[in-house]
Amino acid sequence: MSPAGATISQVAAAAGVSRATVSRVMNGRATVAPELAERVRAAAAALGYSPSPVARSLALGRTSTVAFVVPDLSNPMFQSVLRGLGQAAAKEGHRLIVAESNEDPAEETPLAVEIRRRVDGIVLAASRLPDDELAELVPRLEPVVLVNREVPGLDVPSLSVDHRAGVRDLAAHLFELGHSRLVYLAGPQASASDRERLHGLRAAVCDTAGAELVELRCGSGFADGQAAVPAVVACGASGVVAYNDLVAFGALSGLHELGIAVPEQISVVGFDDIPFARYTTPPLTTASVPQFDLGEQAWQRLWVLLQDGPPQHNVTYRPRLEVRGSTGPAPGAAGGEVTTSQVADNRGPTVDPSPSAL
Amino acid sequence: MSPAGATISQVAAAAGVSRATVSRVMNGRATVAPELAERVRAAAAALGYSPSPVARSLALGRTSTVAFVVPDLSNPMFQSVLRGLGQAAAKEGHRLIVAESNEDPAEETPLAVEIRRRVDGIVLAASRLPDDELAELVPRLEPVVLVNREVPGLDVPSLSVDHRAGVRDLAAHLFELGHSRLVYLAGPQASASDRERLHGLRAAVCDTAGAELVELRCGSGFADGQAAVPAVVACGASGVVAYNDLVAFGALSGLHELGIAVPEQISVVGFDDIPFARYTTPPLTTASVPQFDLGEQAWQRLWVLLQDGPPQHNVTYRPRLEVRGSTGPAPGAAGGEVTTSQVADNRGPTVDPSPSAL
C-alpha cells in the first residue's frame, strides 16, 4: 500500500541509533543529547517517517479515538451533537467514530461493546435500551458519557435535558393562547425522552382547568408527522405538540396541504430547535435545546474521565421556550393581547446537586 | 479500566494450549482438533474473551475502519452521504471515522494524511483543494474514493455529480416558465461544484435568447441565502438559482419576511434535494442528487479496492429535476399552461466510459 511510511527501525538504522532513542526523540523526551536528536530528526524527515498510530495504540493502551453511538443519525438533533462532539474532540487531537444503531435496541449493546474495544471512551446518545439493560451495559463501556438519557439508580456522567419542563413550557404557552384541547404526537416507543415528554404534558394538562389531551402514536420523522395529520384534524384539537421538530415539520406540511392555516386554525409546537426550525413557514415554536453545546460538553466530560479526573457534576439543560410563528391564539378564544412574558430567559445549564437522585 | 478483557495468553493458559491455537480457533481455521477447539471456546467464553481489535490491526495491517473527510458536516447533503457510507460499511463489519476540515483547504491535507494512518481507506468528499494540490494528495491517501469532485488529469475512483447538467435543467425549467432574468447565489469560492454550477448556468444563459444572468457572491448556508435577499430584490431578477438547497431556504425565508410571494413574484430553485427540501413552504424545486446512494456507492468502490479488486468504472450522477412549488410562471409572462415534460425521468448513474477524460 502506498501510505506505508517508514518504520521506527529504519529510522533508527539510518540515524545509527537504537529504536528507543528514536522513540524518545519523537515523543520529546528530554533525555537525548541535542546532537543525536538532530540526527534522528533529520533521518525521520528524510524518510518521511511518522509513528504508526496503530502500533502506538497497542503499546500505550489508548487509541486517541472516541465513539459516538446514536440510534438514528438522520435526526438533525443528533447531527448537531455529533458536530459539537467531533470538533471538541479534534481540538484535543482525538478522532471520532460514529455508529448508528438504527433504532434497534437489540443491536445497541453488542454494537457499543464491540466499538468500545477500539476507542478510549464512548458517548452514548438517547439510548433506546430499557433502564435495566442500560444499567448493565454502562459499566462495560466505561468511561462513558450519556447524552439525553439518564439511568435512575446509576451514577454515570450524563448530560440531560429537562424534557418535562420543556414540554410544560410549551403547554403553558399554548394554554395562554387559549388552546384547551391539545394533541400529542408521540415518538418511538422505546424512547425515554418520549416518555418524559408525555408525562410532562399529562401533568401540565392535569394542572390546568378545562384542558384536555389526546395522545396519538406517531414516530420520530417527517413522514410520521405528515401521516398523522388526518387524525390530528379528526380529533378536533387546536394545539399540536409534536414529539420533536421533525414530526412538527411533517405536521406543518400536512396541514398546509390540506389548506389548514397555521397558526390561525391550528397551532403547532416541536421540540429540540433543530437548525431548520427557524426557517420553516411559519417558523416553528419549539423548546430549544443547545445541541452543539451538548456535544461539546459531552467531550469535556469524557476528556476529564480519560485523564482520570474527578467526576464532574451532571448537568441538566433546561430547554428554552422559543416562540415563533407556528403558534397563535386559539380560533374560538376571546383573543386579546397575548403575553409571552411568563416563561422567560431561563437558558443555560443547571447544576444538578444530586446526580443519582431522580 | 473496566472493559479490559482477557488476553489471548490467559485463554491459552486456561485451555492448556498455545496462543497460536487460540488464534486459530478464534479465526475459524480448520486445522484444530474438534475436542481442542471446544476446550478453547469454553475457556474463551468463561473468561469473556474477545480478541483485541488494536492488536489485530497491528498484526494484520488493517484496521477494518474507513474515514469520511468532509469540509462541512452541517450541510445535510454531506450528512446523508455520511449515513449511506456508514451503513454500507457497517454491513461489511467496518467502522467509520468522521472528520470535518471546517471549510479550510489548508487543513485538509494534513488532516487527511494523519487520518489515513488509522484507517484502511478514505472517502474524500467535496474537497476544497485546488486541482494541483488534490492531485498531489490523492496518491498519499490510496485507497481513496472521491465524492463530488473530480481531478481532471488523475485516474482515481470518483463519484461525481453532473452539476452543469443539473443547473442547465433548472435554468431550462425557469426559462420555460418565462423567467428571463436570473440571479445566481454563488457558493464558497474554493468549491469546485460552485464553479461547475456557475459555468453550467452561464452556458445555459448564453444559449438562450434574451436571457440574462446576475451573479451574487453568497455562501453555502442558510444565513448566507437570507442575507442575499435584499440584493436579489434589488437586481430585479424573477428567478433565483441558489448554490444549494440551504441557500435557497435562506432566500425563501428572507423573501417571506419581506412579504414577497414565492412563486408568484419570484421563483427559487436549489440544488441537492436535501431531505427538507420537500417540506418547505412552498416545497423547493431543485436538482435532486441521490445523496444516500452516493455514500453507499462510495463504500462499494472503496470495498472493492480494499480487496484488491479491479478498478471500477467511475460514475457520474445526472441530477433529476424535481419540480415543486417554489417555481411558477414569471410575473409578466404570457402565462398559459406550463409544460414540465421536456426534462423527464433521467435519473440513475451513468457509466463514464473514459474515467480520466474530462
Added chain:
DNA sequence: ATCTCGGTAGAAACCGGTTTCTCATGATTC
C-alpha cells in the same frame, strides 16, 4: 518393518511502537 505423507499443534518471529532495566561514561565529592 521402514519410508513417506498429511495433519496437528507448539515455538518463535513478527507487526511497530514504548518503557523498564542496565550499563558505560564523565562529573562531583571527600
Added chain:
DNA sequence: GAATCATGAGAAACCGGTTTCTACCGAGAT
C-alpha cells in the same frame, strides 16, 4: 585519587495478536 552519582543511550521486555516454521504423530504405501 578513589568512591558516588547523575546522565545518556542501548538491550530487551512488553503491548496482544497472527503466521511461518518445525517437530511430532499415526496412517498408508512399499
